[in-house]
Amino acid sequence: MTVGPEAGVLALSGRLDTQAAAVLWPKLMAEAAGGPVVLDLAGLTALDTTGATLLLTAEAAGHGNALRGAPPQVTDVLDRVRAALAAPRPKPEQRLPLLARIGRTSLNAGRGVLDGIGFIGELALVALGTLLRPWRLRGGEVLRHLDEAGTRAFPLTLLLGFLLGVILAFQSVIPLRRFGAEIFVPNLVGISLLRELGPLMAGVILAGRTGSAYAAELGTMSVNEEVAALRIMGVDPMALLVLPRVLAGILVMPVLSLVLTLAGLAGMALIMGLFGFPLTTVTQQLSQWLELSDMLGGLFKACFFGLAIAAIGCRAGLGAGRGPRAVGDAATAAVVGGIVSIILLDGLFAVLYEKIGV
Amino acid sequence: MSETTVSAEAVIRCEGIAAGFGSNILFRDVTFDVKRGEVFVILGGSGCGKSTLLKLMIGLVPPLAGRVTILDTDVWATEGKARLELLKRIGVMWQQGALFGSLTLLENVEMPLAEHTSLSAAARAEVARAKLGLVGLSEAASRLPSEVSGGMLKRAGVARALALDPPILFLDEPSAGLDPITSAGLDAMIRDLSRTLGTTFVVVTHELASILAIGDRCIMLDKEAKGVIAEGDPRRLREESTQPTVRAFFRREAA
Numbered sequence: 001m002t003v004g005p006e007a008g009v010l011a012l013s014g015r016l017d018t019q020a021a022a023v024l025w026p027k028l029m030a031e032a033a034g035g036p037v038v039l040d041l042a043g044l045t046a047l048d049t050t051g052a053t054l055l056l057t058a059e060a061a062g063h064g065n066a067l068r069g070a071p072p073q074v075t076d077v078l079d080r081v082r083a084a085l086a087a088p089r090p091k092p093e094q095r096l097p098l099l100a101r102i103g104r105t106s107l108n109a110g111r112g113v114l115d116g117i118g119f120i121g122e123l124a125l126v127a128l129g130t131l132l133r134p135w136r137l138r139g140g141e142v143l144r145h146l147d148e149a150g151t152r153a154f155p156l157t158l159l160l161g162f163l164l165g166v167i168l169a170f171q172s173v174i175p176l177r178r179f180g181a182e183i184f185v186p187n188l189v190g191i192s193l194l195r196e197l198g199p200l201m202a203g204v205i206l207a208g209r210t211g212s213a214y215a216a217e218l219g220t221m222s223v224n225e226e227v228a229a230l231r232i233m234g235v236d237p238m239a240l241l242v243l244p245r246v247l248a249g250i251l252v253m254p255v256l257s258l259v260l261t262l263a264g265l266a267g268m269a270l271i272m273g274l275f276g277f278p279l280t281t282v283t284q285q286l287s288q289w290l291e292l293s294d295m296l297g298g299l300f301k302a303c304f305f306g307l308a309i310a311a312i313g314c315r316a317g318l319g320a321g322r323g324p325r326a327v328g329d330a331a332t333a334a335v336v337g338g339i340v341s342i343i344l345l346d347g348l349f350a351v352l353y354e355k356i357g358v
Numbered sequence: 359m360s361e362t363t364v365s366a367e368a369v370i371r372c373e374g375i376a377a378g379f380g381s382n383i384l385f386r387d388v389t390f391d392v393k394r395g396e397v398f399v400i401l402g403g404s405g406c407g408k409s410t411l412l413k414l415m416i417g418l419v420p421p422l423a424g425r426v427t428i429l430d431t432d433v434w435a436t437e438g439k440a441r442l443e444l445l446k447r448i449g450v451m452w453q454q455g456a457l458f459g460s461l462t463l464l465e466n467v468e469m470p471l472a473e474h475t476s477l478s479a480a481a482r483a484e485v486a487r488a489k490l491g492l493v494g495l496s497e498a499a500s501r502l503p504s505e506v507s508g509g510m511l512k513r514a515g516v517a518r519a520l521a522l523d524p525p526i527l528f529l530d531e532p533s534a535g536l537d538p539i540t541s542a543g544l545d546a547m548i549r550d551l552s553r554t555l556g557t558t559f560v561v562v563t564h565e566l567a568s569i570l571a572i573g574d575r576c577i578m579l580d581k582e583a584k585g586v587i588a589e590g591d592p593r594r595l596r597e598e599s600t601q602p603t604v605r606a607f608f609r610r611e612a613a
Contacts, residue, residue, distance in 0.1 A: 017523065018471075018475055018522055018523050019475065021477075022475040022476045022477045022481075023476065025477060025478065025481045026478065029481075048523035048555075049485075049488060049489065049492060049520065049523055049555065050471075050475075050477075050485050050488075050522075050523055052488070053484055053485045053488040054481075054485075056488075057481075057484050076553070076554040076555075076556075077554060077555060079554070080492065080550075080554040080555065081488050081491075081492070083491070084488050084489075084490075084491025084492045084496070085487065085488050085491055086491075087491045087494075087496035087497070088496060088497060089487070089496065089497075089499075090496070090497050090498065090499045090500045090501075091497075093500070321504075322504045325459055325460045
């Protein structure tokens with residue numbers, strides 16, 4: 001591909017294919033924008049559509065620019081691309097004025113809240129209906145979800161709980177030692193695990209492992225129109241898909257929370273052992289200072305964490321838009337929504353327990 | 359249509375290829391040439407291995423035996439840079455379009471240009487706009503794949519396959535799932551691109567109307583025979599073939 005010299009005329013010769021056009025593009029466009037230029041095409045041996053786009057863009061770039069002498073082997077491509085470029089450009093999307101945008105955003109947000117309330121109501125109706133007719137609950141489905149959300153999460157929960165106990169005990173033993181108060185480490189770690197950290201960390205595990213899985217699974221099902229197919233078959237997706245998952249979430253969370261707490265206490269006992277306190281001292285300290293109500297309070301709120309995480313995961317999945325990105329968005333929404341909801345719920349329970357004196 | 363001047367040069371050569379999964383042989387000893395500038399159709403009933411043959415030609419599914427040569431390069435014996443050079447010289451339109459869902463149609467077409475050329479962003483946008491214009495989608499350029507119809511998806515798939523102006527385009531089932539009018543529009547577009555750009559097309563399809571409208575030459579695969587049962591101009595095959603399966607196919611009879 002070469003460019004010949006002549007005043008006001010650029011003579012092109014050789015093959016003008018994609019690679020050549022990419023090299024030539026900046027030079028030719030600079031010339032074309034500068035002043036009236038005639039492009040002489042007589043020497044071209046081949047032209048592809050990218051090359052033709054370059055020639056036609058250059059022609060349109062300046063007033064008085066022209067193409068001349070196109071040999072027959074390139075006229076077909078040139079004419080075809082000329083027609084293609086002549087088609088109208090897409091209309092730029094009209095931007096709404098600021099006020100209208102604020103309005104639309106708040107309308108959408110409001111609709112989202114209403115949808116959420118509707119979802120809770122629908123779920124409650126289905127749950128009540130199932131209470132009246134318990135044989136309609138799909139037991140097999142519930143068991144499958146209990147296994148997937150529960151037993152399969154045990155290794156991770158044990159590991160995380162143990163490490164959490166080790167870290168908490170180690171971090172508190174060092175400052176408390178300065179006052180000779182290491183003996184109170186079991187109280188500190190025990191209370192925080194039983195009442196707060198056990199349910200919260202188990203909730204984070206459930207949101208990350210299971211909430212996202214629910215959103216991805218149900219999201220893919222709605223993208224593939226499987227949810228619509230269920231509705232048209234007269235099967236309520238709430239009863240078939242959502243209820244077993246939510247039930248599994250409610251049942252599995254206290255167990256995960258307990259497993260995590262026990263593993264944490266074991267980790268704490270290990271650290272105490274390393275600092276010279278025998279196991280009996282640790283258990284004595286725990287039984288003396290901890291009450292059953294501490295544990296039951298933690299497990300009770302864990303049920304609500306499980307309900308929130310599973311319901312938010314299912315809702316994100318069923319509300320997924322179209323395309324592969326929608327499924328990813330739904331999974332993200334499930335994890336973020338799940339974690340935020342358990343922290344909010346935890347705050348509510350703190351106030352509630354304070355009021356009733358647990 | 360069939361009067362298109364076709365030079366005798368073969369751009370694709372398949373020699374004695376066989377394919378299958380495990381002990382299930384789909385076809386064996388398939389040999390044919392695709393010549394420069396023609397629209398070559400691979401046809402046959404469901405399950406005869408048409409799509410597998412296409413995937414084997416573009417280097418996705420390995421053949422059990424035989425050799426595929428595209429533009430004098432052995433598809434299954436090249437690696438690294440030589441293979442990349444070969445891939446830049448073929449374009450594929452996938453059966454479902456396979457457009458990237460998070461990008462607009464224009465960005466989909468720009469992607470190969472961004473990867474393989476030194477064009478600036480503004481130049482890329484202009485080139486991509488021209489390719490979308492070639493397939494009649496100028497006005498939908500800023501839409502996402504999920505916002506356009508099935509026929510438009512296939513056109514956009516062709517535009518993306520055309521991004522680097524490859525001399526050979528492979529189309530997998532262009533008319534599958536389309537209504538007859540949209541399908542005919544797509545056929546007209548294929549003929550038009552073949553005539554004006556001189557691109558060689560390899561089209562896998564079982565749509566009779568489409569085969570007769572676009573095909574310069576075809577081969578027909580058959581599940582029972584596990585191989586090619588007919589080769590030639592589809593219009594002549596319809597009139598003259600005596601092979602019972604070929605006759606049944608072209609006359610839409612139950613075999």
